[in-house]
Amino acid sequence: MTVRERGPARRSTMREVAAVAGVSLSTVSRVVNGVEVQAELARRVREAVRLLDYRRDLTASTLRRSDRASATIALLLEDVANPFFSALLRSVEDVAERRGMLVFAGSSDEDPTRERKLAQAFLARGVDGLIIAPTGGDQSYLARDQRAGVALVFVDRPPRFIDADAVVTDNAGGADAAVSHLVAGGHVRIGFLGDRPEIHTAVERLRGYREALSRHGIGGDPALIRQPLVRADEAFEATRELVLGPAPPTALFTSQNLITIEAVRALHALGVQDSIAVVGFDDVALADVVSPALSVVAQDPAAVGRAAAELLFARLDGERSPSRQVILPATLVARGSGEIRPTGRRLDGRTRDGAAASSTQPPGG
Amino acid sequence: MTVRERGPARRSTMREVAAVAGVSLSTVSRVVNGVEVQAELARRVREAVRLLDYRRDLTASTLRRSDRASATIALLLEDVANPFFSALLRSVEDVAERRGMLVFAGSSDEDPTRERKLAQAFLARGVDGLIIAPTGGDQSYLARDQRAGVALVFVDRPPRFIDADAVVTDNAGGADAAVSHLVAGGHVRIGFLGDRPEIHTAVERLRGYREALSRHGIGGDPALIRQPLVRADEAFEATRELVLGPAPPTALFTSQNLITIEAVRALHALGVQDSIAVVGFDDVALADVVSPALSVVAQDPAAVGRAAAELLFARLDGERSPSRQVILPATLVARGSGEIRPTGRRLDGRTRDGAAASSTQPPGG
DNA sequence: CTGAAAGCGCTTACAG
DNA sequence: CTGAAAGCGCTTACAG
Numbered sequence A, B: 001m002t003v004r005e006r007g008p009a010r011r012s013t014m015r016e017v018a019a020v021a022g023v024s025l026s027t028v029s030r031v032v033n034g035v036e037v038q039a040e041l042a043r044r045v046r047e048a049v050r051l052l053d054y055r056r057d058l059t060a061s062t063l064r065r066s067d068r069a070s071a072t073i074a075l076l077l078e079d080v081a082n083p084f085f086s087a088l089l090r091s092v093e094d095v096a097e098r099r100g101m102l103v104f105a106g107s108s109d110e111d112p113t114r115e116r117k118l119a120q121a122f123l124a125r126g127v128d129g130l131i132i133a134p135t136g137g138d139q140s141y142l143a144r145d146q147r148a149g150v151a152l153v154f155v156d157r158p159p160r161f162i163d164a165d166a167v168v169t170d171n172a173g174g175a176d177a178a179v180s181h182l183v184a185g186g187h188v189r190i191g192f193l194g195d196r197p198e199i200h201t202a203v204e205r206l207r208g209y210r211e212a213l214s215r216h217g218i219g220g221d222p223a224l225i226r227q228p229l230v231r232a233d234e235a236f237e238a239t240r241e242l243v244l245g246p247a248p249p250t251a252l253f254t255s256q257n258l259i260t261i262e263a264v265r266a267l268h269a270l271g272v273q274d275s276i277a278v279v280g281f282d283d284v285a286l287a288d289v290v291s292p293a294l295s296v297v298a299q300d301p302a303a304v305g306r307a308a309a310e311l312l313f314a315r316l317d318g319e320r321s322p323s324r325q326v327i328l329p330a331t332l333v334a335r336g337s338g339e340i341r342p343t344g345r346r347l348d349g350r351t352r353d354g355a356a357a358s359s360t361q362p363p364g365g
Numbered sequence C, D: 001c002t003g004a005a006a007g008c009g010c011t012t013a014c015a016g
Helices: A014-021 A024-033 A039-052 A058-063 A083-099 A112-124 A140-147 A172-186 A200-215 A230-244 A257-270 A299-316 B014-021 B025-032 B041-051 B058-065 B082-099 B112-124 B141-146 B171-184 B200-215 B232-244 B256-270 B301-316
Strands: A072-077 A102-107 A128-130 A152-156 A165-169 A192-193 A251-254 A278-282 A295-298 A325-328 A331-333 B073-077 B103-106 B131-134 B151-155 B165-171 B188-193 B249-254 B277-281 B296-298 B325-328 B332-335
Touching: A014 A024, A014 A039, A014 A230, A014 B232, A024 A039, A024 A140, A024 A278, A058 B025, A058 B058, A058 B151, A072 A083, A072 A112, A083 A102, A083 B082, A083 B103, A102 A112, A102 B082, A102 B112, A112 A128, A112 B103, A128 A140, A140 A152, A140 B103, A152 A299, A152 B200, A165 A172, A165 A299, A172 A192, A172 A200, A172 A278, A172 A295, A172 A331, A192 A200, A192 A230, A230 A251, A251 A257, A257 A278, A278 A325, A295 B073, A299 A325, B014 B025, B014 B041, B025 B041, B073 B082, B073 B112, B082 B103, B103 B112, B112 B131, B131 B141, B131 B301, B141 B151, B165 B171, B171 B188, B171 B200, B171 B249, B171 B277, B171 B296, B171 B332, B188 B200, B232 B249, B232 B256, B249 B256, B256 B277, B301 B325
Parallel strands: A072 A102, A072 A128, A128 A152, A152 A165, A165 A325, A192 A251, A251 A278, A278 A295, B073 B103, B073 B131, B131 B151, B151 B165, B165 B325, B188 B249, B249 B277, B277 B296
Antiparallel strands: A102 B103, A295 A331, B296 B332
């Protein structure tokens, strides 16, 4: 099964190709870079390249080029293992691939120090651009590299103390839609399960929750708001406490995908999944199969990543306009859990023994 | 909100630091690299570094170093958005981070050409190591770089036509455990829903399925084997066809996470989720909340990634032993769906109206 | 069109 | 210990 290949253990250099082809280093560089040269010289160069299995060292190329381009970008997210961010990473990769660019990936874990260290490590390796989901910290440390020509796009959250392109979801609007949907179903006591308030999306979703309540003339009960929920067990436990407490909610707005999963697990563990309504922010796998099927306001992580990558590449192509903000919608997907009435009955009259949910749309990844 | 920083739009160089500090370039390099120099010189260098906001260009450093180290590795997977691979990526990142190494990520989509292009693009950028989940193709194209000192570790699947370290799961053993569990529950007609046979894991899982059947004296019905199932809708449709066919299975072994999700969706859409048993390969989110809760043979993607990263760094640290294979187990997690009897009744006598599943272990991922 | 030369920003023998 | 010099593998003006 194993092949030991002949040839040196070292990669050959352009200089060696030139020697074998009997041309100058410049000519090899031209051929390798697709610049026109005499057919015969080109042939000899290509022959030597084949013979030596020559592949250009892009590290050296980058260092010497006048534009210093490395054909490399970095994506700095909260956690590459979170399905929202991994879908975003994949769509960035796909846009990058079409342009021959490679992608570094890194997770900040919401730690501003780790974010900064990672960003600077990427920049020290000469990335042409950086797409970043910033922590709650200060991103002005990126200003210098930005002015030096590094393309910079913020994603999922806007930048702080620096002016740059950004792609965000309408978090307040999505949260408002979720909560308004529950209010329309008759709910007044709606719990909010949230992430850390250092995170922009968490703040915005809480704002949307509050605005929806007040617009509908509901004076929110602060005891129904639980945050920050960071670890899975915290979200699970907060749900339990809320439900078992003295004045439980009739509905929950779970404002992030991992929190939604834990809240649903907790409701099932308590056996109250059919009497307490849930609308989550972000779609999750198997959402249409759990019982009741899970209603959510869904983002489109692939669209977020695509938009961010396109802004980034536009800057690398020389776009000089003022910074742009792209705001994408979050859309309500009603599947059942959000249509449970305060009485514990669904709007369509079905209970858990009913058949398919009210939407057949599959969860988005 | 915006800060315009003073200072040049260009990053400063080591040469400029030397000039400001009044020392030689060599001395700056020594200080920056932590080599001992006179306290007073070191102080002046550090002052100049601060003044100029100097940060070393690692690209240039790599080019000149005798070991050519770039402090960069690449992870080439089937799809970074697949939860199994994104968890693996995250654990590799964590090991890498402790050593100050950054991680490129790329998705092959099971295309050998794309795999090779990506691998060579990573190598052209001077990565110190490559962790790769290979497609069904030939990986001997990596031999030269391996001999040139690039650390190479295969993950999830063994290499083909090249000798290198590898970390794989006991796929046949896991599949055998899943199928044996179903047979123990009384099943004889067990469907197999599989990925493409070009993929090593798919082949191994089918082998485990067949071995379990034959060991238990069950002559398998070829009509119960459905593969390759690539897109989500193919897995959904294959499940439908199998169930609605003339001689349906009483149980399914769904041999990959995305296929499991679609099969479960299809069973629910048909309303037969309580009468047809399912054991999946790979855990999925919400597995313990769907009804019946989903039984699986679970891999530990974080452990796979960690083991791979550790093998890689051992090689980079100079380990010269023959190539090593690490085989990790897949463990059965019984939650309910795999304990449905051929009659449609669970082993514990409960039906869908029963309470919690037979295991409280949450899904791992 | 082609080649000789300079040089990107660093590290590393080599002298002093 | 420190500095001057060479050079990593390339690209790019500049002459011819």
